[in-house]
Amino acid sequence: MKILLTGSNGLLGQKLVALLRQQPEVELVATSRGGNKLAALYPDVRFVVLDVSDAAQVQQVLAQEQPTHLIHTAAMTNVDECELNREACWQHNVTAVENLVQACVRQRIHLTHLSTDFIFSGEAGPMAEDATPGPVNFYGESKLAAELAVQSSTGPWAIARTVLVYGVAHDYGRTNLVLWVRDSLRAGKPIKVVADQWRTPTLAEDLAQGCWLLARQSAQGIYHISGEEMLTPYAMALRVADYFGLDAGLIERVDATTFTQPARRPARTGFIIGKAQRDLSYQPRSFAEGIALVSAQNEISAR
Ligand SMILES: NC(=O)C1=CN([C@@H]2O[C@H](COP(=O)(O)OP(=O)(O)OC[C@H]3O[C@@H](n4cnc5c(N)ncnc54)[C@H](OP(=O)(O)O)[C@@H]3O)[C@@H](O)[C@H]2O)C=CC1
């Protein structure tokens, strides 16, 4: 197998590089639009610059590399920024996928595309793969349009939908719920955390494993790849405080209505992951195990 990965500097991208470089049957090509953040960490991994919104570059890189599989993680993932800058969001999240689909069809490349719980309205979670979409923000709309482009492909494809991903990444600007709660409490900073949203939070390593399982068997169709536990961000925050022995008194329980974010969030998402468990033997860690792994990784990088 020759796997070309997009978005290799991102949270999931980094975990996939770490996982795929260890698979003896895989020849890996990591790609990102900027310089390679993992160059020093994994000098053995081949890296090529690729901005997926540039159709000519997509065509040129895929023609040159001739992968058998492509895992597409790159996207504009700041939900509020997507709401405010819709043109850029569409270009990176939809036009880019149309470019990739075209090239994959032409070269018969198996495409694994990353999608989100935010394609749903959030009234009825946890949801199975065949639930009806209805995004409540522009990021969700863009990811749904991208899914439709993938689903209309005449080539082989899989869609991995996921939920609230957390983990530690190298030289990485964006934070995530577990790190944000831990770091705020460590700094003695009070935080407001919502108790009226429900999610099945996903450890980045588990998601990478799910994507690898899909690509390895050239799976076809939509798969929900997330954690298994339905939790509110408030409940997650309490568990993080407890694990790290931090002051839970700094966590204020609030409703989403108290936030004034540009983009609306769906209230109750979360996934039923039985299909991935059955078809792929996907087995995510518990949220407690995920926090423990995050903690161990930070200890290693602090040494
Ligand atoms: N994080 C989450 O909670 C969830 C994520 N997802 C989906 O999973 C996927 C992976 O997410 P995650 O790893 O967390 O996201 P990150 O934001 O960590 O990584 C996304 C990467 O995509 C890159 N990128 C953006 N636009 C382009 C482009 N035009 N060409 C090349 N690279 C580009 C970014 O580059 P740069 O570093 O330069 O900004 C970034 O490194 C995404 O498709 C996302 O929609 C779904 C549900 C939840």
Ligand SMILES: Cc1cn([C@H]2C[C@H](O)[C@@H](COP(=O)(O)OP(=O)(O)O[C@H]3O[C@@H](C)C(=O)[C@@H](O)[C@H]3O)O2)c(=O)[nH]c1=O
């Ligand atoms: C900033 C903030 C977030 N939260 C909660 C709300 C939310 O459920 C959770 C994460 O908030 P964020 O704004 O970081 O993330 P958000 O943009 O809501 O998260 C999403 O990212 C995109 C890419 C996805 O595809 C989704 O699956 C989802 O995880 O934390 C609070 O409770 N208090 C806060 O001050």
